[in-house]
Amino acid sequence: MLQDKRKLDEIDISFPGWSVANGLTAVIERITGMKMVAEKATEMNTSYFRADFSGAFVLLGERKAMFSIHADRRSAVEIITAMTKLPGHSLDDRDLADGMTELANIVGGDVKARLGVAEGPHIMLLPFAVAGSDHSFLYKTKGPIFIRMLRAGEVTLIIQGHSIDVR
Amino acid sequence: MFDKPKILSVDDSSIMRRMLRNTVEALNYKFLEAADGEEALQVLMREYDSVKLILLDWNMPGMNGIDFLKELRKNNHFKGIPVLMVTTQGEKNNIVRAIQTGATNYLLKPFTEEELEKKIRQTALKE
Numbered sequence: 001m002l003q004d005k006r007k008l009d010e011i012d013i014s015f016p017g018w019s020v021a022n023g024l025t026a027v028i029e030r031i032t033g034m035k036m037v038a039e040k041a042t043e044m045n046t047s048y049f050r051a052d053f054s055g056a057f058v059l060l061g062e063r064k065a066m067f068s069i070h071a072d073r074r075s076a077v078e079i080i081t082a083m084t085k086l087p088g089h090s091l092d093d094r095d096l097a098d099g100m101t102e103l104a105n106i107v108g109g110d111v112k113a114r115l116g117v118a119e120g121p122h123i124m125l126l127p128f129a130v131a132g133s134d135h136s137f138l139y140k141t142k143g144p145i146f147i148r149m150l151r152a153g154e155v156t157l158i159i160q161g162h163s164i165d166v167r
Numbered sequence: 168m169f170d171k172p173k174i175l176s177v178d179d180s181s182i183m184r185r186m187l188r189n190t191v192e193a194l195n196y197k198f199l200e201a202a203d204g205e206e207a208l209q210v211l212m213r214e215y216d217s218v219k220l221i222l223l224d225w226n227m228p229g230m231n232g233i234d235f236l237k238e239l240r241k242n243n244h245f246k247g248i249p250v251l252m253v254t255t256q257g258e259k260n261n262i263v264r265a266i267q268t269g270a271t272n273y274l275l276k277p278f279t280e281e282e283l284e285k286k287i288r289q290t291a292l293k294e
Contacts, residue, residue: 086185
């Protein structure tokens with residue numbers, strides 16, 4: 001599902017990708033108790049990955065960027081179950097999409113606060129979700145500015161950041 | 168028949184409302200819910216005399232949390248109801264604004280069930 005796989009190893013790390021990934025791991029650990037490990041995404045370690053549910057948010061300020069968090073169904077169920085304490089069997093597709101939106105909202109708030117300290121105030125647009133078996137995000141930009149993979153046991157998340165143009 | 172005191176959750180996320188419901192009902196309150204500010208005002212028109220606390224999300228489409236709070240505090244029937252503002256780290260700088268507008272207390276996401284319980288108890292008692 002990752003966009004522009006050929007360039008994965010060349011992707012710039014000047015954007016605080018690790019900071020965002022670490023923010024996501026901290027948020028997930030706090031709300032779910034899962035300790036996720038962030039690693040750089042490569043063509044090899046993402047080749048099997050399929051996104052079934054994604055949550056995304058846009059931050060506008062000195063930096064203009066969209067961030068998206070992608071999960072396969074199994075990972076989405078694990079994360080949302082741990083986050084809400086609702087039983088996994090009670091979660092339908094709408095719940096999983098809603099949960100990924102809420103995850104994006106919380107992570108977005110964390111990133112917004114970090115960027116606010118480092119680069120001045122930013123505004124966050126309302127987060128949103130995309131659901132669909134093995135979907136992908138295509139942006140009209142040069143490609144992602146960072147991609148990170150987060151893992152905890154069988155749970156895998158991918159987080160991407162894209163610069164966006166505001167015209 | 169004894170009516171349980173009620174807590175109204177205003178949040179556009181249905182899964183968050185379900186999660187909040189579990190905690191609120193465990194505390195022996197009746198749970199009321201609304202997906203945005205407009206819907207919450209309609210619920211309050213019917214239920215304001217028994218609502219002991221409002222759990223209010225900040226980021227919502229339509230009437231957001233702060234706009235709802237302004238409307239709430241303008242209304243003679245609703246203005247005394249304690250409000251627990253639930254928001255993310257990104258809105259931390261706006262907490263002062265929320266308190267000045269009439270929020271009674273705040274809770275930052277992500278929160279644990281224990282933190283939510285504690286804030287509910289603290290805020291409902293401020294009535």
